[in-house]
Amino acid sequence: MQIVGSHQYPTMETVIYGKPAAEALREEAERLGAKRVYLIASRTLNTTTDEIEKIRNGLGDRHAATFDGVPQHTTRDVVTLIARQASEARADLVVAIGGGSVVDAAKIVLMCIEHEIFEPAGLDGFETTPDRRFGAFRNPKVRMIAIPSTLSGGEYNSGALVTDTSRKLKQIFNHPMMMPRSIILDPAMTRYTPExxxxxxxxxxxxxxxxxxxxxxxxxxxxxxxxxxxxxxxxxxxxxxxxxxxxxxxx
Incomplete structure (x- = not known):
């Protein structure tokens, strides 16, 4: 019996593994021509280890700013706050360093930067619905890189789950260009993740x-x-x- 089918590849370009994150990110920033790299990092990694400092040092003048306040469940108010700060920092590349919530936050931030959404209510109408798989919004021009610290795998898709705390509702936002351009797998970044x-x-x-x-x-x-x-x-x-x-x- 002949097998018939097709497979659509996502918008991700590269998965880098086995190389220190600081070195790999510096090389990717150079490859992409990024001059203003905004880091969204796990607070644990940023405050109790030297891993984020290594990354900042590796980026040098390319480092624009760092945010480390993403809660366990990504919320609208946090992602719009990050988007405002990233926009003010003139970010041209966003990097998520941490677990699934950090990665989800970075994805939504790309959309918020593109549409200048800096207040939680501004996300209304962009969420995925049963009759609308992808949100009705433009391709984000600012893209992201993910450096995961868990095995959840959310960085390998273009969707993000965000909580609307005012309505106690979790919503999905999805767009092909919200997927990371690159993923950097550095086992050293996972050593601090609780067992x-x-x-x-x-x-x-x-x-x-x-x-x-x-x-x-x-x-x-x-x-x-x-x-x-x-x-x-x-x-x-x-x-x-x-x-x-x-x-x-x-x-």
């Missing part, structure tokens, strides 16, 4: 892979990637559980 969060995000990643394999709309390319990914996750999680300092297993 419970690290293993939990890995288990969630395995769940995503199993769901994809069991999809009613199968894709042979996706199946192959997910099957191998599940093998890596299985062995990597067991190794990091027994030896948290095993950076090869974290990668």
């Amino acid at each position: 419970k969060l690290w293993l939990g995000s890995g288990t969630r990643a395995m769940d995503h892979g199993i769901e994809a394999i069991c999809s009613s709309r199968p894709n042979v390319l996706v199946d192959a990637v997910c099957q191998q990914g599940l093998r890596y996750l299985h062995h990597g999680l067991l190794r990091t559980k027994s030896n948290p300092d095993d950076e090869a297993a974290r990668l």
Whole structure:
């Protein structure tokens, strides 16, 4: 039986792995011609480790500013505050360094910068609805790079989940150009992630892979990637559980 199908690749360009984040980000900023790099970082990484300082030093004059106040659940008021600050800093590249909430915040910030949305109510009408998969907005000209510290995998898609605290409602915002242009995988950035969060995000990643394999709309390319990914996750999680300092297993 002949297999027929297609696979649409996303707008991501590059995944860099095994290289120190500071070095890889400096090279990517140079490649992209970025002059004003705005960092959205995990507060833990920024205040209790020297990892973010290494990144700032690597960027040198390209570093525009750093924000480290993203809450556990990304909110409208925080993303619009970041967007205002990034716009005032004349950011031409946004970098998310941390877990899923930080990555989601960066995605929404791109949209807010493009449309000058600096107040929570300004996001009304941009959210995804059952009859509108992608928000009705222009391509963000400012793009992002993600440096994840967990295994949640949100950086590999173009959607973001944001909480509207005034209505106690979580909403999805989605646009192909909200996806990172590059992802930098540096195991050193994950060493500070609490074990419970690290293993939990890995288990969630395995769940995503199993769901994809069991999809009613199968894709042979996706199946192959997910099957191998599940093998890596299985062995990597067991190794990091027994030896948290095993950076090869974290990668």
